[in-house]
Amino acid sequence: xxxxxxxxxxxxxxxxxxxxxxxxxxxxxxxxxxxxxxxxxxxxxxxxxxxxxxxxxxxxxxxxxxxxxxxxxxxxxxxxxxxxxxxxxxxxxxxxxxxxxxxxxxxxxxxxxxxxxxxxxxxxxxxxxxxxxxxxxxxxxxxxxxxxxxxxxxxxxxxxxxxxxxxxxxxxxxxxxxxxxxxxxxxxxxxxxxxxxxxxxxxxxxxxxxxxxxxxxxxxxxxxxxxxxxxxxxxxxxxxxxxxxxxxxxxxxxxxxxxxxxxxxxxxxxxxxxxxxxxxxxxxxxxxxxxxxxxxxxxxxxxxxxxxxxxxxxxxxxxxxxxxxxxxxxxxxxxxxxxxxxxxxxxxxxxxxxxxxxxxxxxxxxxxxxxxxxxxxxxxxxxxxxxxxxxxxxxxxxxxxxxxxxxxxxxxxxxxxxxxxxxxxxxxxxxxxxxxxxxxxxxxxxxxxxxxxxxxxxxxxxxxxxxxxxxxxxxxxxxxxxxx
Numbered sequence: 001x002x003x004x005x006x007x008x009x010x011x012x013x014x015x016x017x018x019x020x021x022x023x024x025x026x027x028x029x030x031x032x033x034x035x036x037x038x039x040x041x042x043x044x045x046x047x048x049x050x051x052x053x054x055x056x057x058x059x060x061x062x063x064x065x066x067x068x069x070x071x072x073x074x075x076x077x078x079x080x081x082x083x084x085x086x087x088x089x090x091x092x093x094x095x096x097x098x099x100x101x102x103x104x105x106x107x108x109x110x111x112x113x114x115x116x117x118x119x120x121x122x123x124x125x126x127x128x129x130x131x132x133x134x135x136x137x138x139x140x141x142x143x144x145x146x147x148x149x150x151x152x153x154x155x156x157x158x159x160x161x162x163x164x165x166x167x168x169x170x171x172x173x174x175x176x177x178x179x180x181x182x183x184x185x186x187x188x189x190x191x192x193x194x195x196x197x198x199x200x201x202x203x204x205x206x207x208x209x210x211x212x213x214x215x216x217x218x219x220x221x222x223x224x225x226x227x228x229x230x231x232x233x234x235x236x237x238x239x240x241x242x243x244x245x246x247x248x249x250x251x252x253x254x255x256x257x258x259x260x261x262x263x264x265x266x267x268x269x270x271x272x273x274x275x276x277x278x279x280x281x282x283x284x285x286x287x288x289x290x291x292x293x294x295x296x297x298x299x300x301x302x303x304x305x306x307x308x309x310x311x312x313x314x315x316x317x318x319x320x321x322x323x324x325x326x327x328x329x330x331x332x333x334x335x336x337x338x339x340x341x342x343x344x345x346x347x348x349x350x351x352x353x354x355x356x357x358x359x360x361x362x363x364x365x366x367x368x369x370x371x372x373x374x375x376x377x378x379x380x381x382x383x384x385x386x387x388x389x390x391x392x393x394x395x396x397x398x399x400x401x402x403x404x405x406x407x408x409x410x411x412x413x414x415x416x417x418x419x420x421x422x423x424x425x426x427x428x429x430x431x432x433x434x435x436x437x438x439x440x441x442x443x444x445x446x447x448x449x450x451x452x453x454x455x456x457x458x459x460x461x462x463x464x465x466x467x468x469x470x471x472x473x474x475x476x477x478x479x480x481x482x483x484x
Contacts (some may be wrong), residue, residue, distance in 0.1 A: 023369070029099055034317075034364040039226070041101075044363025045371025047229045048103050050389050051357035051397050054177070056379065057254045059083045059106040063347060066115035068124045069283070074271065074345065080383055081267040082346035088376035090337035090349050095369030100328045102311050103372045104337045105433045107437060110299050111347035118280070118292055126280035128342040130289065133277060133295040135339025135348070141301075142331045146464075151305055151331075153462035156322045158448055159309050160409040161424025163325035165431035165440045167405030170353050172432040173186035174398030176392040178210035179190040179253065205243045206252050206392045209236055213396035221360075221400060229361050229397045236393035252390045260384030267380045291483055296338075297476055298306070300348050300440050302333045306437040307351040314405050315359045353437070360401040419455050442472035 026032050031041065046349035066075050083106050090104035110131075118127035141147040154162070175181045180202070181194045197203055202211070213236040220228030240257035243249065281289035308331075312324045319325055334351055340347035358368045415421045427444030431437050449469040452461045 029365040029367045036364040040362030041367035043084035043227045044358030044361040044368035047361045048358035049372045049375040050233045050354050052354040055105045062111045068119040078268045078271045082271045082344040084379050086344045086349045094333050095366035099366035101363035101368040102351050106347045109349035114347045122280040122283040124463050125276040126273050128345045129275045129277040131342030131348045132339045134294050138335035149464045153464040157413045157420035160413050161427040162306050163313045163409045165428035167402040169431040170398045171402030174395035178395040205249050207307045209240050210392040217396045217400045237389050255390045257390045264385050265383050300338050302441045304351045304437045307353045311355050356401040359398040360459040419451040445469045
């Protein structure tokens, strides 16, 4: 996956002249300048869409299974429409304005907070209003430059640790979603949290599809076959459909690989605009309401930050100083996405780590996001088709991309400097171990600040890093202070 950022110098020692754009599309998205092609961007957009299409099914399940304080539940069909609509809008916005290969959709983790913490204590419109407020705060932080200052305060080694943590996290997501590993039930009374397969060994056709998909993906990547990830997803989906037709498969999980009887479904926009901005404060009080907004804000802020840094690093979009050019536009769009998720009742929308699947296909520009967003737009009317790809066919991409992220970043950490090596290590392991990007970033930030102080190098830590570390300390102390 060549990139102009890593191209060798010419005979005079000067950087080579970037390839000249071949048309308006190339000029707008800077495709040649970033060492990509239209074909790669299209493949990347397709790969990202299929890697994250599960959210069309999963988000309505999470939100639709919860009740607000009045016992009301959100309609499943309306949730599907809201989820797809917001993902399409936010991802298209990121592609056209942000020009980065980052797709957005309802954030996992945040939707659980909304469903299990906010909704039971207020109405659904009240809960979604707090999500909108969190998005507004994110936009204000971007406008004041505070969010960019926080991101630029993260040292290179810790950024690499965050990127690796995201790689390990998405690998675990792939393994869990495919059924290759599963959670040990508490009834077992064991300290082992995960096990192989469902009952300690691999069994069933779905797991076989995942295993074959992982091997196929890796083999195609080793052979440097263009479209390796997308080819694997398509081939494994076809195989899963054949298996489901001829074999007795008890369950594929959320998505059954069957051709839908009616692939066209009319969208239901009934939840769009069902928001009460300040009604929740009347239900829970000003302090608790502010804490709810803060909880949503913190998760959205740092989940997106970690994903943006990880995708930017993997796509080689960073400059010589390790900063992300044009980051303010990307961050502002993320804030708009959070607010729009609340406005449509699909929960906070944020940058998806599965975007690395597209980057693994060679995506380097916003054209890939335009492709992904366009597919979400089509999915508004073809939801049955969008949800026919089983997770076992899509998750091998996460396994492969997770490895590529780790391989490309781990050697760049200075392991001899414990004040950076230990925080980077904690960030990378806490993400998969706690199943949260935010936790990995928070623990890494705190460790970095404390260890630099302990080493007598406290002046090397930017003020923004101290401030954010203090916020994380308060966040983790909230249960002990009785503030949750």
